[in-house]
Amino acid sequence: GAVVSQHPSRVICKSGTSVKIECRSLDFQATTMFWYRQFPKKSLMLMATSNEGSKATYEQGVEKDKFLINHASLTLSTLTVTSAHPEDSSFYICSATDLSNEQYFGPGTRLTVT
């Protein structure tokens, strides 16, 4: 089956720094990628929809200048958390859809901001 990877799986950064998370579709071209955020014991909250070569569409309440999304190719989307603060600590999950419109999820990235 289709595989989506995320890197890094865990990251700890200091408050005020920026951190980049990569989402890759390993064996298929992803027409669309999604970024979700999951708080402990909570559901997944969609942050933004990312299409290759175009600007991401952010959900209401998500700061686009805070969470920068770049979908540079059909196999790679990146989420950069800028000027991270402790409240940005969370589990970030991406998903990617293939040409048959099946959606596959990455394993997630645990971000801890100290």
Place this chain on the structure above:
Amino acid sequence: AQSVTQLGSHVSVSEGALVLLRCNYSSSVPPYLFWYVQYPNQGLQLLLKYTTGATLVKGINGFEAEFKKSETSFHLTKPSAHMSDAAEYFCAVSESNQGGKLIFGQGTELSVKP
């Protein structure tokens, strides 16, 4: 707007017992419905999905779900729980199966007692 409600944030069953996880949805258009499973610190794995056609959907690991339009429900069942079924389960709705964004329920944590 679409929404999903999962009744019961935590369900506990004995090994071998019936598993029933409840999901109700709200959608202004014919919905596409999904059940995902998440193990600790991992991404989501698709259990099953309903798009069109047969309302009883069979998925992986012995799970199945029935789409009941009159009750706006899509409950997940498994006749006999296994210890390995212990995980977090999410019901989700989408406006289409065309790689559309997913709206997730709050999740239900399933515990299986020996």
